[in-house]
Amino acid sequence: METSFVLFSQLNMCETKEKAFFKLIHGGLGKEAASKEAKTRAKEKRNRLSLLVQKLDSHEETHSSRFGALSKELRVSPEEAVKWGESFDKLLSHRDGLDAFTRFLKTEFSEENIEFWIACEDFKKNKEPQQITLKAKAIYEKFIQSDAPQEVNLDFHTKEVITKSITQPTLHSFDAAQSRVYQLMEQDSYTRFLKSDIYLELIEGRPRRPTNLRRRSRSFTYNEFQDVKSDVAIWL
Template identity: 85%
Template sequence: METLFFFSQLNMCESKEKTFFKLIHGSGKEETSKEAKTRAKDKRNRLSLLVQKPEFHEDTHCSSSAYVAEEKRVSPEEAVKWGESFDKLLSHKDGLEAFTRFLKTEFSDENIEFWKACEDFKKNKDPQNMMLKAKAIYDTFIQNDAPQEVNLDFHTKEVITKSITQPTLRSFDAAQSRVYQLMEQDSYTRFLKSDIYLDLIEGRPQKPSNLRRRSRSFTYNEFQDVKSDVAIWL
């Protein structure tokens, strides 16, 4: 004799409705501090992406090809000079681009992007534009959990945080100097031994770099295009 099982259609529907409600509205529990921090960081990342240029999201291979095309014009004699000092490397447009490309392969390009943003910031003459760019630098590189947070000591960060509402052209000098020293003592030494640099001084064609990530923050050129629209910071 077969046994038949009957299920309450009403109960099944009720269960599905409750499940759907939980998926849409959550369990009703308050967010933990960790969840709140995660949401805040995601929001900052989305804001950063909103103000970036469309071409910044193009395939990384295209970006690599652009570097290759640019660096092919560098003479070995010029590239050799970059090995004389870190200042000579950064003061040359092609040297700066080659070094930036190298840092991308090490996933530490936030350092050079911060340094370039600070160089651009010090050229400001308009007070309102200076405040906007200072805010952009702080949100992108300085504050805790920033999209491309640079490695700074607590005291340096604290000084910047306190002065960010009324920035001066020297607001980021200490932080920029710190990052400069880190790159000079660490990354620059490895750059001089890298295939990117050795290919240049030997006159060999540059090989495309296989970058595994895209930066999610501003680049130096994007800082130049910051508009005086306060709404983008809300």
């Protein structure tokens, strides 16, 4: 009986040692995995920082060349550009002014407004009934109907009137909607356009001095930069 007791005790001791060894091994692996994960995070943050610096350098280097390309393509004098600031009508009535304003709206992701306005202007030039019907339907599907790819911001009543008349459209079917979008651009977008770099560069006849860190990167924040500095030891 004594022999059996000793043997059983030895088995228990072996089992305890195995458990301790198992915890030690897995604990070490856990720390190693955590260390690798920390290094990976630090590497990603370092890459973001490097990318941000590259973008800032690239912005400063290409600013003048982009302005030169814009001026050459538009071929507009500062004197002519100044006239665009007199009224929204003068801006839209000038081919280069319309192009510059369209470029500005693209930076604000609201180019559907000017594209809708242009489409309406073109639509009113049609004379053939078949063309009026086809183009009215195309404008409706692109800009008016719910979930349209370039849906413009219109009130419910205006959209409802267009929806009911789209089966038998006239050259005035979009007049109310076009007027609404025009007012929106004139009172909102046009004001910001006159203060934008695109316009100010044209009236000054030269590129404005670029300012570093002017725009915040959506993928990199100041807090992340602090984290990068705190993890600098991991990189070494």
